[in-house]
Amino acid sequence: MTPPRLPSLPVPTRAAPAAAALIGLLAGAAPAGAESVLRIAMTAADVPTATGMPNNGFEGMRFLGYPVFEGLVLWDLSRTDRLATLRPGLAERYEQSPEDKRTWIFHLRRGVTFHDGTPFDADAVIWNLDRYFKPDSPHYEPPAAGISRARVPLLDSYRKLDADTVAITTTTPASYFPYMVVYLLFTSPASFERAGRDWAKVAALPAAGTGPFRIVKVTPREAVELQRHDGYWDAENRAKLDRVRLMPIPEANARIAALRAGQVDWIEAPAPDGIPSLKQAGFTITTGSYPHVWPWFFNIGAANSPLKDVRVRQALNYCIDREALVGFLNGTAEPSVGWLKASDPNFGAPAHRYRLDPEKGKALLAEAGYAAGKPLSLKVMISTSGSGQMQPLPMNEFLQENLKQTCNVDVTFQVVEWQVLLNAARATPDAPALQGATALNISSPSSDAGIMARYFSSASFSPKGFNFEQWKDEAFDAALATLAEATDPAAIAAATRTAHERLVDNPPWLYIVHDLNARAMSPKLRGFVSPQSWFVDLTRVSLP
Template sequence: MSTTFTRLRTAAVAALTAVALAACGTSGAGSGGGSESTGGTLVIGMTAAEIPGVDTVLAFTQGFEGERFVNFQLYDGLTRYDLRQDEEMPGIVPGLATSWETSPDGRTWTFHLREGVRFHDGTPFDADAVIFAFDRLMNQESPFYYPKAAGAARLWKGAISSYAKVDDRTITITTAEPNGHLLTDLTLLTIPSPTAVRAAGNEAFSEHPVGTGPFVFSSLEPGKQLVLTANKEYWGGAPKIERLVLRPIPDASARIAALRSGEVNWIEYPNPDDIEGLRQAGYTVLQNDYDHLWYCTFNQASTGWSDVRVRQAANYAIDRRAIAEELLKGTAAPALQHAPKATAVYDPANDLYGYDLDKARALMREAGFADGFRTTLTVPTGGSGNLVPVPIATAIATQLRAIGIEVELRTVEWSAYLADLNAGKPAAGADMQCASTVTYQAEALVRGHWTKGTPVYTGNWSDDQVDALSLKATQTIDPVARVELYKQAERIVSEQAPYLFVVSDRNPRVVAPSVHGVIAPKSWFIDLTTVSVDRR
C-alpha cells in the first residue's frame, strides 16, 4: 500500500481552493485581538429562518450556515478544514483521524483514528463509533439506519462503496472509483455518540444531541435559540467562551437592531447600507473572499432559456459592477463565470461576459426574441450566503427588462427553497431560481450543478463533454491535473451559460467591541474556539 501523507493531502485540497488574494477587510486581528480571557457568552444572529438541525448532517436544513454554526460546533468528522488562518483558502487537516494513506489504485483509504477522545456523554471514540455513524447513513440493514440523515448526506457519502473496521483505531473506506474529493466529503460526515443514538433513537436524538465537538448541547427553543456550552475537554483545545447562543434572525435590519441593542454581539451579513455606520459606531466589520457564487439557474424546459443565445444575452445584460459596488457597497465582487476567483479552478480566460447591452440585444434578435418574452424568477427571502436576495433579484429583473425580458419575481422562505432544490425541482416551479452556492470547497456539489440524475440538478441543462471532464476530474487524485480538467469543463459552462453569473460574496459579518480573536477565513466555515468575549 503506497502511503500518502497528511501534508500531501492538505496540499491537494488547497490546490483546488487556494489563491493568493489579500484579505478584503479586517480579519483575525480585526475583532480587537486584545483579550485572551476566558468566559463570556457569544450570541450570534444568524441569517437562518430557523434553528438548523442539530443531528449531524441535518444541520444542512439551513444550508452551509447550519454546518458552520451547528454541525461543526457539536461534532467532528474524520477530517476538517484548517480555519485558523485567513490568508489562503483552507486545506484539509486531521480531525478524528490523525493520518491516512491510500492504496496504489486510489480506491481504498486507511484512516488512523485519534486516541483519547470522548464524546460529550463520556463514550470513548473508536472505530466502532465511525462504523455506527456510517451505518446510520449507508447501511439499510442497520437497526439505526436513518433515511432522513441518509438523504441529507447523499452528496457527501456518494463516493463511498464500502467501509470496514480494521482494529479499534483503524478503519478503511473504499470508493467505487478513485475519488479526489473524499477528504472534503468526510468533513461533513460527522460522528454522533453511538451510545446516545441507541438510547434515544434516531428521531429523539435531536432532543439531546451528543458529539465530540468543541461545544456541548445545552438547550433548544425551536424558532428562538440554541444554547451550547464550551467543551472543556475538547481534543482540539477548549473554546475561550463559556456559552454559545445561536439565534435565527432572517431579516437583516432586525439583526442590526439586535446588535445595537446588545441582544446579540455578532451578526452574519449586515445590510450593506448600514456597514459604514456600524464601523463609525465602534463595531468591527470582518470580511474575506471565499468560494461563493450568487447565481441564477435557467430552467431550460421553459420558454426562451433553452436557446444558448438567450442565456448569453441575459449574461451580457447584467451590470454586475453596479450590483456589487452600488447595491452591495463592495461587500461582493462581480462574478463572470461559475468558478469563483477564490478558487484555483478560476481561469480569467473563462470570463466571457462583460456588460454589453448592444451585444445582448443582437443575440435576442438572432434567437428570434426581438420583442422579448415573459419569465418567472424565484428567490429566497434570506438564508445562508444569500446576501440581500430580493434587492439583487429586483435589480436583475430591471436590467433584463432592457432586452425585453419581463420577469415576474417570486419569493419563498429559505427552507422551502432548499426543499425544492433537494427534491431536484425548480423552486416554486419558476423559470429561473437564484441563490448562493459553494463550488470547489464542497467539490461533490460541482457535478450536481449540471449532471442529470444528481440530487440538486434543476436546470435541465447538460453537456456530454462537461460531464466527461468533471467525472474524470472527480476520479483524479492528483490536484494539479484535477484543476486543469475542471478548467476545461468551466470553459464550456461559460460558453453555454446555463446560469446567470452575478456576484461572489466577501462574507461580511459584524461583531461588538466586546468580541475578540475572530479569524475570518476564506471559507464558508469558521473556528469559534479562538473567540473570546469580555465579561459583563
C-alpha cells in the first residue's frame, strides 16, 4: 500500500503552545556551568505527578518513578543480553509463606532513610499501602490508588510483622506476584504531613523518596529538576550525574529541534524520518528489541460492539500491513503477531499466524455480517504522544488508510492527550469517558506473567484491573491459574505458551508492531545501558 502523508488529524490545542513555550524557555536557559546536568525531553504533554506514584504511564515511572521513589522489589537493568529480571530493593529478601501460598513475606532493608532523613520501615510500608488500598485512610490518594490498584489487582491484605518485616496476601496464589510488587513505590509519610495532609500540595514540597535522585523543583508543564542523593543507601550505585532535568515535549519534531540546538541531551522517540540526519550530524541513536507492544485494545464489552465476534477481531489482524508500517517507521519497530514476539519461546503454536491476507480478512468479516454493502466501522481513541506511543498520529493514519484499502473498514479517531487515554482504559466499556470508542491505542509492556495477568485475566476487568476489553477466555484463565500455582520452570513455560496461544487465536487486541525503543542522545553522554526493559538506569549515565 502507499504510505500516507503526514497526518491532518485534529489534536488538542494545549500541546503545541506548551511545547513552543518550553522551547523558548530552553533557548533562554543559562549554561549548566560546572555541574553535570542531563536534560531529557520526554514525550509526555506535562510533567508526571510528583507525589511518589507518577502518572503518564510507564514514562512517568521511567523518569519520575524509580529514580526517586523505589519499591520493595526493583528491576535489574544492568544487562542488555536478556530480559530484565528482578532484584531485591527496599526489601533485602522475600519469599512465599510455607504455610500459605497466597502470602509473601518481605524482609526490609535496615538503615534506609527517605530523602528527608525519616526512616523507611514497616510502618512506612503500611502507611503507603493504606494510601493505595484503604479508601477510608486519612491519607488515601485516589489518583495514585487508581494506578496502583490496576497494576496490582491481586492484593488482598497486608500487615506488619515487626519493625523490619511485612506480609502481603493476595486474593489467589500467584508465583509472579513480585512482578506486580515492583510497581508499588514508597513516599515518606512526613511529606504528607509537611504539606498539611494535602496530596495536591505534596508535589510542591517536593516529596521525598529513597532513590538515587531527589526532586528539588517542579514546574508544571515545563520541567522537573532532580539532584543526586549522596546519602543513597546503595553506595555502589550512587548516581554519577549532579542533576537531571525532565521536560515534556510532546511533538517529535520539536524534540529533534531541541536536541539539534543543544537545548537537551536526550530525546525519547525521535521522528523516524529525522533519524538519518541525526546520525549524520553525530548524534547517538539507540534502539533495541525489548518486551513492548503497540496495539489497539478492542472494546469487546461495550453494548452492541462489533468486536464481540471473534471473527471480526481475527479479520482485523489479517487486514493490516505490518511490514509496510515498519518501513514507514524507518525500521524502528518490528511486526507484532501476538502479545509476545514470534521469536519468543513462549509464543506457542497458535492456529492463526497473522500476516497481511486481505482475502482471508474480508472472508472472516463477511461471515460476521460485514460485506461490501455493510462495511465495518470503528472509532479508535488515540493520543497525540506519550509513553511508548512512538508516533501515534502518523502511525494511526497509516492504519486508517491501510484498513480501508485492504478490507473496506472505516476508521475514525478521537484524539486526546496521553493521560486522558490512560484514564479511559480504566473505565467500564460504555463509560462516557470513552466517547463511544470501540478501540484504544495504548502501548503495553509484555515483560512477564504479572503483566499478562493484569491485562487479560477475567478477574482483572476494568475498573478493578487493566482488562479494558472485558475479554474472557476459559482456557486462558485455566492456563494462568496453572502458571500461578506452579514452581517448576518447565510447567510455568508450558502454561505460558498455552495462555499465549489463546491470546493469538481469540485476540483481545489488534497486534500491530513491537517498537524498538528508539532514542537519540548527545555524543557526549557516557555509560548509558539500553536494557531489555521499558525502564532505564540513570545512575550509570555521565556527562563531561
